[in-house]
Amino acid sequence: MIARLPGLVLLAIAALYGWQAMQIPVFAADEREAMTAQTMPLVLAGALSTIGLILLFPGRPGVSLASTLSADPRRWWQAFSLLAVGIVFGLLIEPLGVLPASALALLASLLVLGVRRPWTLVLVPLLVSAALWVLLAGLLGLYLHPGDWWTADV
Amino acid sequence: MFDGLLIGIETAFTPFNMLMVMLGCCTGTFIGMLPGLGPATAVALMIPMTYSLDPAAALILMAGVYYGAAFGGSTSSILINTPGCSSSVVTTFDGFPMAQQGKAGKALAIAAWASFVGGIVGAVGLLVASPLLAELALTFQSPDYFAMMVMGLAAVTSLSGEGQVLRGYAMAVVGMMLATVGTDGISGLPRLTFGFLELVDGLSFLLIAMATYALAEVVLVILQDRMNHGDQIRSTSTRDLHLSGQDVRDIAAPLARHSMIGFFIGVLPGAGATVASFLSYSLEKKLAGRSAVPAFGEGNPRGVAAPECANNAASTGSFVPLLTLGIPGSGTTAIMLGALIAHGLQPGPRLYVDHPEVFWSVIVSMFLGNLMLLVINLPMIPWLARLLRVPQPILMPIVLLFCLLGVYLVSFDPTDVSVMVIIALIAVGLRILDFPLAPLLLGFILGGFLEDNLQRSLILYDGGWQFLWERPATLVMSIATVAFLGWPVLSRIHLRR
Numbered sequence: 083m084i085a086r087l088p089g090l091v092l093l094a095i096a097a098l099y100g101w102q103a104m105q106i107p108v109f110a111a112d113e114r115e116a117m118t119a120q121t122m123p124l125v126l127a128g129a130l131s132t133i134g135l136i137l138l139f140p141g142r143p144g145v146s147l148a149s150t151l152s153a154d155p156r157r158w159w160q161a162f163s164l165l166a167v168g169i170v171f172g173l174l175i176e177p178l179g180v181l182p183a184s185a186l187a188l189l190a191s192l193l194v195l196g197v198r199r200p201w202t203l204v205l206v207p208l209l210v211s212a213a214l215w216v217l218l219a220g221l222l223g224l225y226l227h228p229g230d231w232w233t234a235d236v
Numbered sequence: 237m238f239d240g241l242l243i244g245i246e247t248a249f250t251p252f253n254m255l256m257v258m259l260g261c262c263t264g265t266f267i268g269m270l271p272g273l274g275p276a277t278a279v280a281l282m283i284p285m286t287y288s289l290d291p292a293a294a295l296i297l298m299a300g301v302y303y304g305a306a307f308g309g310s311t312s313s314i315l316i317n318t319p320g321c322s323s324s325v326v327t328t329f330d331g332f333p334m335a336q337q338g339k340a341g342k343a344l345a346i347a348a349w350a351s352f353v354g355g356i357v358g359a360v361g362l363l364v365a366s367p368l369l370a371e372l373a374l375t376f377q378s379p380d381y382f383a384m385m386v387m388g389l390a391a392v393t394s395l396s397g398e399g400q401v402l403r404g405y406a407m408a409v410v411g412m413m414l415a416t417v418g419t420d421g422i423s424g425l426p427r428l429t430f431g432f433l434e435l436v437d438g439l440s441f442l443l444i445a446m447a448t449y450a451l452a453e454v455v456l457v458i459l460q461d462r463m464n465h466g467d468q469i470r471s472t473s474t475r476d477l478h479l480s481g482q483d484v485r486d487i488a489a490p491l492a493r494h495s496m497i498g499f500f501i502g503v504l505p506g507a508g509a510t511v512a513s514f515l516s517y518s519l520e521k522k523l524a525g526r527s528a529v530p531a532f533g534e535g536n537p538r539g540v541a542a543p544e545c546a547n548n549a550a551s552t553g554s555f556v557p558l559l560t561l562g563i564p565g566s567g568t569t570a571i572m573l574g575a576l577i578a579h580g581l582q583p584g585p586r587l588y589v590d591h592p593e594v595f596w597s598v599i600v601s602m603f604l605g606n607l608m609l610l611v612i613n614l615p616m617i618p619w620l621a622r623l624l625r626v627p628q629p630i631l632m633p634i635v636l637l638f639c640l641l642g643v644y645l646v647s648f649d650p651t652d653v654s655v656m657v658i659i660a661l662i663a664v665g666l667r668i669l670d671f672p673l674a675p676l677l678l679g680f681i682l683g684g685f686l687e688d689n690l691q692r693s694l695i696l697y698d699g700g701w702q703f704l705w706e707r708p709a710t711l712v713m714s715i716a717t718v719a720f721l722g723w724p725v726l727s728r729i730h731l732r733r
Contacts, residue, residue, distance in 0.1 A: 088669045092406050099413055099428075106420070106427050116699030119420040119427055122687045126413050133406045148668050152461040161458045161664075164636060165657050168451070171640050172653030180644075184637055191633030195458075202630065210634055214641070222288045224645055 085140045092134030100127030163194040179229025185211040237367050240588075244596025247292050248604060253597065256293050257605045258612070260300020265613050267301070268308025269624055270631060273453055274321025275305035275551070276568040276674075280449040281635070283442055283575045284642030291579045292594045296601040298572050299555070303355055303602070306509060306551050307609050308620075310347040310544055314340060315621055323509035323547040326517040330532060330539030337535050341476020342483065346537050348614040349479065350491055350544035355606035357495035358502065358552025362559075362599050365503065366588070369560040370595075373585035378692035379703035383713035385686045388563035390720040391504065393675045401724040404675045407666070411679025412686070414439055421688055434651070441574035442646055444680060447659035448673045449571065451639045454632055455664050462628070477614060487541040490520055498546030502553020508566040509547035509554070516546035552602055558583055559595055564681070567674030574681050 103123035112118045152158075171187040178186070185207040192203055218224045247253060260282075267278035278301045286294035309324035314331035327347060334343035376384070393404035418438030420427040429435040494516040501512040520542035521532045532539045554565035562584030564570035576583050581591060588595050613620070643656045663673060697703045705711050 088403065088406075088671065091669065095410065095413075102428055102430075107423070107425060109423060112423065116694045117422065117691050119423045119425065122690075123413070123416050123428065126409050126416070130406060130409045130413070133402055133409065136402060137406070146670055147456075148670070151459050151668065154461070157458055157461060161455045164458070164633075165451075165455065165661060168636065168640050168657040168660075169654050172644070172650045172657070175644055175650050175653065180641070184641060187640065188633050188637055191636055192630065195629035195632060197627075197629050206630060206633075210637065214637075218645065222285065224288060225648075227648070 086138050089134045089137030089140070092130055092137060096127050096130035096134055100124065100131070103127055160194055160196075164191055167191050167194065176227055177230050179232060180226040181211045181215055182229060184214060240367065240592050240596045241363070241600070243592050244598075244600035247593045247597035248296065248600040253293055253296050253601065254604065256289070256297040257300045257601050258608055260297045260302075261304040261307075261605050261608050261613060264301035264304020264306075265308035265311070265609070265620060266623060268305030268321060269312045269620065270308075270628075270635075273457075273635065274309060274323075274568075275302050276321075276449045276566075276571060277453050278302070278305040279568055279571050279575075280445045281638050281642065283445065283571070283578075284645050286575060287578070287646055291576065291581050291591065292597045294579060295572065295576060295594060295598045298575060299598055299601060300605045302568055302572070303351075303548060303551050303605060304609065304613070306548055307348070307351050307613060310351065310540075311344060311617060311621060312624065314343045314347060314540070316624065323513050323543075323551075325510070326513045326543040327540055329517065330534070330536050333530075333533070333535035334537070334540065339476075339535065342479065342537070343535075343540050344617050345477045345479050345614065346483070346487060346540045347544045348477075348610055348617075350487065350494075350541040351548040352606050352610040353491045354495045354498055354545035354548035354550075355552055355602065355609070358499045358549040359599060359602040359606065361499040361503075361549075362552055362555055362602065365556050366560050366595070366599065369556060370585045370588035373561055374589070376585070376709065377707070378689045378696060379707050379710045380713065382686060382689040382693050383704065383710040383717070384561060384563060385682045385689065387713045387717045387720065388557070388561075389675070389678060389682060389686075390717045392565070392678050400670060400672050403671045407671050407673065408675035408679035411676040411681075412683035414444065414676075414680050415683025416687070421684070422691060434649075438684075439680075440647065440652065441578060441681065443643055443652055443656050444659060445571050445574060445677060446639050446643050447656045448663040448677065449567070450642075451636070451656060451660035452663035452667065452673075454636050454639070455660065456667060457628065457632060459664070477617070483537060486537055490538050490542045491545050494520070494542045494546040495549045498549030499553040501546070502550030502565065503556045504565065509550040512546040512550035513543035516542040548606075555598070555602075559587060559598070560585060562587075562685075564678060567677055570674065570677045570681055574677070577681070 103120055106120045106123065108118045108120055167187055167190045171183055174186065175183040188207040188210055189203060192206060197203060215226065219226050263282065264275070264278050267273050267281065268275060279298050282298055282301050286297055289297065305321065306323060309319055309321040310327045310331065313319045313324040313327040314335050317328050317332040319325045319328055331343045331347065334340065389408050393401065393408050417428045417435055419425070419436055426436050497516055498512040501515065502508065517539060520538050524532060524538060528536055530536050554569050557563040557565050558569045558573060562573065562582060564573045573583055581587060581594065639656070640653050643652050644650060666673065693703045703710055704714050
């Protein structure tokens, strides 16, 4: 079953995309044209389903990236936690401001990856945030959001 | 050509652009040295910074990062037996044994000189070949462009790697599917937007590039447990980095051979630096025969020189189809193509006519960049290598932050950060299922142009497909496409026999 998973995934994508492609509106005047807004999406859905069908019958298995993945559950927890930090960063960047949110995201990521030295946890976020400010605002002149929470009218 | 060259010199030698070359080389070297983060990641990470630059400076910076990362990749191959990128894998075969024998400095110096020779020969080739190909491509019409894009996709995908060809095609199709999201060029109506207003302008290239090549790599570094390499680094001193006359004589002939081979492989869409390095290594090994001392795989300097020279020449060569045809030859050049489009430029023959300062300054900057890599980066290698001792649990959060912040600073839309995380998660899943991601990016970039040119061709030929064989250039490219598509099948049949 696992060997057939790539083929099944492709077939699912092709089916979903193909169904959506059939909902694309086509003007009555365009219906007789060789190419309409639906043509390319439908061709692509067809191509992907064909490849998906072929992949349902896998040949000799090669060296898979899956075989190089760590079996340690801690690594998986760390990877998913880092992605969660990314989502939280997105939610906090405008309320907190770019630099405080960056420093917090760094602190959280360091903790997730097992860094426990107090000086590292303090210095890395501070130094990197300062360097970002110099680089982005100072040298490149980019606008860094100061944070709604600090600038909102009382 | 000479007028163009003068424009290029004038643009590339401004203090700011020279600073961009240096910044690109140093940043690329450092990121390239980090195990798991190759040139594509390095270039993707730089894109947000380039948005505040003019197009010439942006491309100069990205080009510097590209060959800087290739150079940095060889450093980690030699010092810690962990290639920074796929084109440096071969360098570990003899580079790491040399380091184990206490000749790390010599191996690094050979790699640096080989990269320099490869880069300079590649830049000369780029200088000569690009204007000729651009002049030819100026005569192209929509059918030729359509055929050329299909050929580029077929070429890149057919060389996806052992057992990945079909999956490569699947990813190219998925990339093209993503490109169809947004306003349709034919009817002008939103298409496949699922009712989201944010998708009317289509998906952001930067978002997809950063998610698939930068953020997904960070996650994979953790999942593949590539976090602890700092303690493996061997100490080198600047004194070690000198080559003797005998060393130079030993590597001179391989450098001459493989710089040419590498360049021609780089020009072919899809072949790229990795294919060039593997091919050059096996060719050099065959030429040396069994009498080679030390044997290949046991620390032979020619085993370091050949692939390093070829991969740098190929990296430079891959700019020929990018600049003249607008067809990226690899994942890294696909990212650069996307970045240039975001800057409002369309790489291809019109770039040569409409923006000669961009076209020529990039070529000129390559001479400067390769010289900088040799003169500045080589002596700095012992210090740069110490940065590898910085534990990955400290470096990875910084890379993660660059990805997150990079996407936000381009659109100033916090939703993009969450979307990028979701795309990265999907990208990791696809990588685990052994789907290559370079064809996805290529399909995404070329998909829109491919559809536009197909539509124009069909209008030109009253809805008929005869344009595929009536125009000589289109016919040649259509035949090449069939060859690229058939090649994996033929090679499999040949192997079975």
